[in-house]
Structures are given as C-alpha cells and as structure tokens.
Amino acid sequence: MDMTREVTHEERGPAILDESDTGDDGKIYVCQCGLSDSKPLCDGSHNATADEADGVVYKYANDDADGERREVGKVEDDDQ
Numbered sequence: 711m712d713m714t715r716e717v718t719h720e721e722r723g724p725a726i727l728d729e730s731d732t733g734d735d736g737k738i739y740v741c742q743c744g745l746s747d748s749k750p751l752c753d754g755s756h757n758a759t760a761d762e763a764d765g766v767v768y769k770y771a772n773d774d775a776d777g778e779r780r781e782v783g784k785v786e787d788d789d790q
C-alpha cells in the first residue's frame with residue numbers, strides 16, 4: 711500500500727516550464743506531493759509527508775504542508 715493525500719487543484723491547464731525553472735544542478739523538480747506553494751515546482755513541502763502511514767488518506771488544511779493534517783480515509787486495495 712501507499713500513503714496518499716487529497717489536494718485541491720484549481721488550474722485548468724498545463725504549466726509551461728523553461729530554463730528559468732531549473733535548479734542549481736540543472737534539473738527541474740516537479741512537485742508530486744501536491745503541497746508545494748510553488749506548483750508545479752517542488753518547494754520542499756513534501757518533507758511534511760515523510761511520516762505519513764501506509765494505507766491512510768490525509769488532508770492538509772488549505773493544502774498547506776504547515777496546515778493541520780487529518781486522516782480522511784483509507785487507501786482502497788485494488789488487488790481484491
């Protein structure tokens with residue numbers, strides 16, 4: 711199982727990235743946790759998810775890594 715979280719997405723289209731989005735190492739880090747304040751780029755907010763438990767669905771207040779985290783469900787097992 712995996713840990714997971716619910717986030718609200720307000721954008722309705724793609725983000726266009728270019729060279730200005732690259733980090734000091736020349737790579738572009740795209741947020742996949744959904745908590746970045748700099749979407750689509752990673753801002754380190756994913757560190758808040760490090761202790762999430764497997765099989766639990768979380769919601770962070772205001773989709774903010776510093777917001778209150780609560781459990782909102784369980785991950786469904788697709789193998790059944």
Ligand code: FES
Nearest residue numbers: 741742743752755
């Ligand atoms: S992966 Fe979401 S902030 Fe880093």
